Amino acid sequence: QVQLVESGGGSVQAGGSLRLSCAASGLTFNRYNMGWFRQAPGKDRESVAAIRWSDTSTDYTNAVKGRFIISRDNTKNMVYLQMNSLKPEDTAVYYCAAGEGLPIQPWSVIIGAMNYWGKGTLVTVSS
Numbered sequence: 001q002v003q004l005v006e007s008g009g010g011s012v013q014a015g016g017s018l019r020l021s022c023a024a025s026g027l028t029f030n031r032y033n034m035g036w037f038r039q040a041p042g043k044d045r046e047s048v049a050a051i052r053w054s055d056t057s058t059d060y061t062n063a064v065k066g067r068f069i070i071s072r073d074n075t076k077n078m079v080y081l082q083m084n085s086l087k088p089e090d091t092a093v094y095y096c097a098a099g100e101g102l103p104i105q106p107w108s109v110i111i112g113a114m115n116y117w118g119k120g121t122l123v124t125v126s127s
Contacts, residue, residue: 002026002116004096009121012086016125020081022096022118029077033101033110036070036081038092038123047111048094049081054103059110063089086125093120 008020020036035050049060049070058070069082079096097114105113 002098004098004116004118006094006096006118006121009094009123011124011126014087014125014127016086017082017084018086018123020083020094020096020121020123022079022081024077024079024096024098027098027116029098030074031100032098033113034070034072034079035097035099035111035114036079037095037097037114038090039095039120040089040092043092045095050107050110051079052104052110053101059107083123086123088125088127091123091125093122095120 003025005023012018031053033053036048037045038048039045047061048064049068051058051070051072067085072079096118098116099114101110101113
């Protein structure tokens with residue numbers, strides 16, 4: 001049974017930083033692409049960042065480029081999202097996701113193939 005458990009959310013002032021963690025179990029972690037998504041109140045869920053299993057290359061939505069960093073530790077079955085220079089518009093529930101895929105696939109395919117999800121962790125950024 002695949003489980004993804006997020007942690008590290010909380011409240012922070014604008015300009016601050018948070019580090020989200022996701023612990024994965026029940027899957028061959030080093031063969032799964034991993035991603036972070038978020039859903040703000042009244043909005044659709046959106047992709048934030050993703051990291052390939054094959055070469056650990058990364059991709060980010062434009063709104064977080066230069067501020068967020070996704071990383072993974074295959075020895076611990078963990079994926080992280082370091083969030084810096086946080087803005088009020090980053091306020092959302094953040095979800096960890098995992099998906100299988102071929103070694104090199106377009107990011108749009110990788111993001112669309114996420115099929116395991118955590119329950120989310122709330123990030124609140126105040127101005």
